[in-house]
Amino acid sequence: MIAIREVEQVDDHLVAAMTRLLPQLSRSAPPPTTQSLDAIVTSPATTLLVADDDASGTGPDRIVGTLTLAVFQIPSGVRAWIEDVITDERSRGRGIGEALTRRALEIAAASGARTVDLTTRPSREVANRLYLRLGFEPRETNVYRYPSGG
Ligand SMILES: CC(C)(COP(=O)(O)OP(=O)(O)OC[C@H]1O[C@@H](n2cnc3c(N)ncnc32)[C@H](O)[C@@H]1OP(=O)(O)O)[C@@H](O)C(=O)NCCC(=O)NCCS
Numbered sequence: 100m101i102a103i104r105e106v107e108q109v110d111d112h113l114v115a116a117m118t119r120l121l122p123q124l125s126r127s128a129p130p131p132t133t134q135s136l137d138a139i140v141t142s143p144a145t146t147l148l149v150a151d152d153d154a155s156g157t158g159p160d161r162i163v164g165t166l167t168l169a170v171f172q173i174p175s176g177v178r179a180w181i182e183d184v185i186t187d188e189r190s191r192g193r194g195i196g197e198a199l200t201r202r203a204l205e206i207a208a209a210s211g212a213r214t215v216d217l218t219t220r221p222s223r224e225v226a227n228r229l230y231l232r233l234g235f236e237p238r239e240t241n242v243y244r245y246p247s248g249g
Contacts, residue, residue, distance in 0.1 A: 100154070101163070101195055103202045106147040109136045116149070116162035120185045145169050146206055150186070150195045163190040166199040170210045179203075179212035184226065196229050204233070218242055 106113060117131040129135075139145045150164035164186040170179045181203050186195045207215045217235065219226045 100152075101193065101198060102151045102153070103148055103198050104151060105206075106136075106140050106149055109133050109140055112159040113149070113162065115159035117165065119159065120162075120165055120187060121183070123188060124183060124185045139167060144171050146203070148199050148202055150190075150199055152190060163187045164195040164199055166203055168203040168206055170207055170212055176213040177211045179207035179210070179215040181215060181217040184217075191225070196226070197233065200229065200233055 111133075113136060114131060114133055117136060121128050121131055136147065139147045146168045148166045148168065149162045151161050152163045153161070155161045155163065166184045167182045168179060169182065170177060172178075181200065184196060184199060186193075186199075204215055215235075216238075217230065219230065221227065
């Protein structure tokens with residue numbers, strides 16, 4: 100069975116699992132560390148969700164998916180962003196991405212967020228279908244990125 104939970108404590112299993120999952124989204128992302136994950140978990144603005152598969156033992160393999168939600172207050176209201184949604188290759192097509200996203204939407208709503216935004220490349224067809232199915236609507240806006248070098 101799959102269970103979605105909010106990470107409250109960073110441990111070696113989490114670091115190992117995120118090290119396995121993150122390259123499945125981005126080959127250029129720096130490898131996660133205890134410190135970088137701890138920064139997400141301890142920040143009031145971010146929630147790190149993971150999907151546990153109880154059929155995959157008790158080690159890092161148990162963690163088969165992840166999503167990070169950011170919720171923040173700006174002058175126009177409370178806003179939320181979903182980032183870094185990843186299901187492990189061997190666990191895809193079982194509703195884990197959907198369950199992670201639904202939980203994030205619940206947390207965002209409970210936090211008073213007016214909107215929940217995300218971006219995904221058109222080439223990520225499974226992801227685009229997932230978000231449309233859950234009720235996300237394409238937004239007419241230009242998305243810009245400044246490569247600030249950090
Ligand atoms: C996008 C991603 C997170 C989706 O994860 P997932 O856990 O496979 O998502 P779901 O299982 O909820 O949905 C995927 C498909 O499985 C189907 N599905 C869900 N549960 C199912 C079940 N029990 N039986 C059969 N099919 C099922 C869904 O209907 C969906 O089908 P579709 O692609 O034809 O629309 C995953 O593909 C991934 O990690 N991709 C690489 C990283 C990425 O692109 N992340 C998104 C960045 S924005």
